[in-house]
Amino acid sequence: MTQAITVEESRELDDKTINKIGIPSLVLMERAGLKIYENMLENHDLYLSNILILAGTGNNGGDGLVVARLLATHGYKVSILIVGNPDHASEDHQAQARICNYYQIPKVFMDADFNKFTTLVDALFGSGLSRNVGGDFATVIDKANASTAKIHAIDIPSGLNGDTGEVMGTAIKATSTSTVAYPKVGMLKDQAKPYTGKFYVDDIGIYRGTTFENE
Numbered sequence: 001m002t003q004a005i006t007v008e009e010s011r012e013l014d015d016k017t018i019n020k021i022g023i024p025s026l027v028l029m030e031r032a033g034l035k036i037y038e039n040m041l042e043n044h045d046l047y048l049s050n051i052l053i054l055a056g057t058g059n060n061g062g063d064g065l066v067v068a069r070l071l072a073t074h075g076y077k078v079s080i081l082i083v084g085n086p087d088h089a090s091e092d093h094q095a096q097a098r099i100c101n102y103y104q105i106p107k108v109f110m111d112a113d114f115n116k117f118t119t120l121v122d123a124l125f126g127s128g129l130s131r132n133v134g135g136d137f138a139t140v141i142d143k144a145n146a147s148t149a150k151i152h153a154i155d156i157p158s159g160l161n162g163d164t165g166e167v168m169g170t171a172i173k174a175t176s177t178s179t180v181a182y183p184k185v186g187m188l189k190d191q192a193k194p195y196t197g198k199f200y201v202d203d204i205g206i207y208r209g210t211t212f213e214n215e
């Protein structure tokens, strides 16, 4: 396991990579989505016959929409549930949503029966989680955990505090997690294990420090 970082460090590294180094955020999102998709294919604990992407309206949801599109374009049966107000979605999320619309990936709504799906992809919150989970988000998390489907989480299981490993109201209990760039310190705590499941650490071109003089 490589070095772990705090959620704040993770956000700073994203910002530096995009705004100082100049790698466009959509490039990073595409790389993240591709790695997460590959992790899902190689993880035989997941059954990929009918997949539902649970997407929040931030960039974690945007990663989830890239995964939805990659699954759809490779012939997998996949649907999307957007949780939260799409009018307030991040710019990159909106870009991914337009691409999903082009491919006519089916959408489901809050009344969906999660037991119909074999795998749920948790893309509700990642490093942006800032308060206890409630409302529709809590309803979806609890419904996902109670379902027969396996769950693959993106970056951090939604509801888990990435720094302390504590549950913020309620949290996804993932079969497996693809964490972007570096594991977050809270995910390595013993109490986080039932939530993260099996762990993948995905190199998407975000690095903590190098030997370059301008670092």
Ligand SMILES: NC(=O)C1=CN([C@@H]2O[C@H](COP(=O)(O)OP(=O)(O)OC[C@H]3O[C@@H](n4cnc5c(N)ncnc54)[C@H](O)[C@@H]3O)[C@@H](O)[C@H]2O)[C@@H](O)CC1
Pocket (backbone or CB within 6 Å): 014, 015, 018, 025, 026, 028, 029, 032, 056, 057, 058, 059, 060, 061, 063, 090, 124, 125, 126, 127, 128, 129, 130, 131, 132, 133, 134, 137, 154, 155, 156, 180
């Ligand atoms: N461009 C980038 O910066 C990259 C971001 N990545 C992904 O983007 C994620 C971070 O994205 P965001 O910063 O958009 O944040 P998130 O997508 O984690 O969260 C979305 C928004 O939810 C809101 N929120 C926080 N707690 C809430 C709660 N309890 N109930 C309801 N709403 C709540 C916040 O306003 C937050 O902005 C990472 O975890 C990673 O998955 C990756 O694609 C790599 C590159």
Ligand SMILES: [K+]
Pocket (backbone or CB within 6 Å): 060, 122, 123, 124, 125, 126, 153, 154, 155, 156, 157, 158
């Ligand atoms: K997540």
